[in-house]
Amino acid sequence: MGSSEKSLTGKALLEKIRSDFMGLDTMYLTARGESSRRVYLDSTASSLLLRPAASVAAEFMNHYSNTHSKLHHSAHISTTAYHWAHQRVLSFIGADPEIYTCFFTGSGTTGGINRMARVFRDVHPHKDTAIVSIMEHHSNDLPHRKHMKNVYHVPVEGLNENKMCISLPKLEQALIKGAGRVAYVSITAVSNVTGIINPIHDIARLAHKYGALLMVDGAQSVAHLPTKMFHPDDPAACIDALVFSGHKTYTPGSPGVVVARKDHLLAIEPEEVGGGMVERVLEDRYQVKTAFPDREEAGTPNIPGAIALAATIEILDRIGMPTLMEEEEKVMQAAMQGLKAIPEIIVYGGTNLDLCPRAASISFNVSGMDHGLVAAVLNDYHNIAVRNQCFCAHPYVKEMMSEDLEAQFGIIDFGNMSPEFMRKAGMVRASFGLYSTLEDVDLLLSALKDIIQNAEVYNREYEVNAENDYAHKSYKVNNEDVFTIMAAVDRYLSK
Numbered sequence: 001m002g003s004s005e006k007s008l009t010g011k012a013l014l015e016k017i018r019s020d021f022m023g024l025d026t027m028y029l030t031a032r033g034e035s036s037r038r039v040y041l042d043s044t045a046s047s048l049l050l051r052p053a054a055s056v057a058a059e060f061m062n063h064y065s066n067t068h069s070k071l072h073h074s075a076h077i078s079t080t081a082y083h084w085a086h087q088r089v090l091s092f093i094g095a096d097p098e099i100y101t102c103f104f105t106g107s108g109t110t111g112g113i114n115r116m117a118r119v120f121r122d123v124h125p126h127k128d129t130a131i132v133s134i135m136e137h138h139s140n141d142l143p144h145r146k147h148m149k150n151v152y153h154v155p156v157e158g159l160n161e162n163k164m165c166i167s168l169p170k171l172e173q174a175l176i177k178g179a180g181r182v183a184y185v186s187i188t189a190v191s192n193v194t195g196i197i198n199p200i201h202d203i204a205r206l207a208h209k210y211g212a213l214l215m216v217d218g219a220q221s222v223a224h225l226p227t228k229m230f231h232p233d234d235p236a237a238c239i240d241a242l243v244f245s246g247h248k249t250y251t252p253g254s255p256g257v258v259v260a261r262k263d264h265l266l267a268i269e270p271e272e273v274g275g276g277m278v279e280r281v282l283e284d285r286y287q288v289k290t291a292f293p294d295r296e297e298a299g300t301p302n303i304p305g306a307i308a309l310a311a312t313i314e315i316l317d318r319i320g321m322p323t324l325m326e327e328e329e330k331v332m333q334a335a336m337q338g339l340k341a342i343p344e345i346i347v348y349g350g351t352n353l354d355l356c357p358r359a360a361s362i363s364f365n366v367s368g369m370d371h372g373l374v375a376a377v378l379n380d381y382h383n384i385a386v387r388n389q390c391f392c393a394h395p396y397v398k399e400m401m402s403e404d405l406e407a408q409f410g411i412i413d414f415g416n417m418s419p420e421f422m423r424k425a426g427m428v429r430a431s432f433g434l435y436s437t438l439e440d441v442d443l444l445l446s447a448l449k450d451i452i453q454n455a456e457v458y459n460r461e462y463e464v465n466a467e468n469d470y471a472h473k474s475y476k477v478n479n480e481d482v483f484t485i486m487a488a489v490d491r492y493l494s495k
């Protein structure tokens with residue numbers, strides 16, 4: 001980078017990097033026999049890789065060393081860079097390093113939530129209950145069920161244009177009912193199904209008012225909107241722990257991230273033990289480090305992944321999250337307006353983005369068509385990659401679809417589902433990232449119009465396979481012609 005490029009910030013930097021992601025120009029052959037650009041609308045599952053971050057990580061690899069080594073040059077460089085990565089995350093999310101620490105764990109949010117559920121349980125051994133909402137991803141539900149004795153699921157707010165965000169009055173009722181027993185509340189900042197944004201600082205105030213801690217699942221918020229641990233005017237509105245995934249923050253291959261209050265972590269022995277987190281080990285005892293993050297990172301960490309993620313975060317921060325959010329809102333507005341204008345489309349959750357703000361995701365169905373068929377046609381004919389089914393959020397999807405499903409199937413039992421029911425019980429999700437464009441939205445909308453117009457034709461061209469998915473009867477792609485590890489190894493070795 002030249003010095004003039006170095007100083008690019010804000011929108012100018014966004015314009016420069018928004019097309020610099022790996023996979024934006026990936027081409028596939030469609031069922032029409034044409035090769036076209038894949039339109040990636042599955043960023044909520046995993047976002048594409050920001051190329052400059054990958055380049056920084058590749059450059060770092062010239063100096064790679066284990067951060068537990070000490071006295072050679074590479075050890076110094078690696079240790080300094082890895083330390084910087086932690087500090088960078090903390091400042092990105094407004095976490096005072098005196099109060100909070102950041103540590104990397106696992107490959108995403110799931111590992112961090114499991115870890116912090118055990119920490120919060122052990123910090124308050126006399127409390128046996130966690131509160132979550134029914135809009136959570138399974139990764140912010142099952143860990144609490146496993147590690148806590150009781151888990152209460154707060155309903156969503158169905159009023160106000162069928163909003164589908166967490167009901168604060170019902171959360172308060174649950175906190176009052178569980179007074180003295182609720183160790184913590186764990187809530188997603190943004191739904192991975194509807195993209196609906198929860199008021200995490202209001203939730204923190206409520207949790208703290210009743211003596212509970214607050215953990216926030218930031219998997220869908222950190223890359224899309226300003227997400228802060230601190231509330232400048234109100235200490236009660238601060239968050240006790242935040243967890244997010246590097247692979248959803250434009251850095252696939254990077255670890256999961258936990259930011260948590262040091263005093264909670266210091267109150268108990270770290271959940272994971274091994275090399276790197278101890279001062280002294282004798283045969284009959286060991287002494288755990290008090291220094292963060294070492295204490296929480298047993299074993300050799302994913303150093304290159306953390307460095308790539310820190311590079312991404314540096315770039316996101318130079319753009320500024322408010323700027324980035326504003327730009328993504330334009331794409332969300334266009335998608336929402338376009339979807340609402342098609343009468344055959346059912347959008348789930350409140351559709352007035354002023355009353356019901358969302359980030360990144362919109363889930364919908366095409367009336368009279370199964371979600372799997374719509375997703376398959378989008379892929380096969382239009383080269384548009386979306387996710388379908390229940391997005392690891394069964395209770396929330398059930399809440400939004402139960403009326404429709406009951407009309408078709410009578411009383412429904414999500415625990416005992418026929419293949420036909422499964423083909424109906426689900427949605428199609430279009431999700432966006434900072435590289436998503438208004439052109440991508442137009443392509444999605446015109447593809448959906450085509451699908452609606454030609455529903456009968458498409459229905460005839462597909463059959464349901466053994467996995468209960470829609471498979472085209474004649475268009476068969478051998479994706480191994482496109483990529484295999486072996487072929488790629490051969491290609492690089494023969495250069």
Ligand SMILES: Cc1ncc(COP(=O)(O)O)c(C=O)c1O
Pocket residue numbers: 044045107108109110111137139140188190191192217219220245247
């Ligand atoms: C809201 C939310 N929480 C948790 C997770 C789990 O994240 P990971 O798969 O990175 O562990 C996801 C993944 O989609 C998610 O969307």
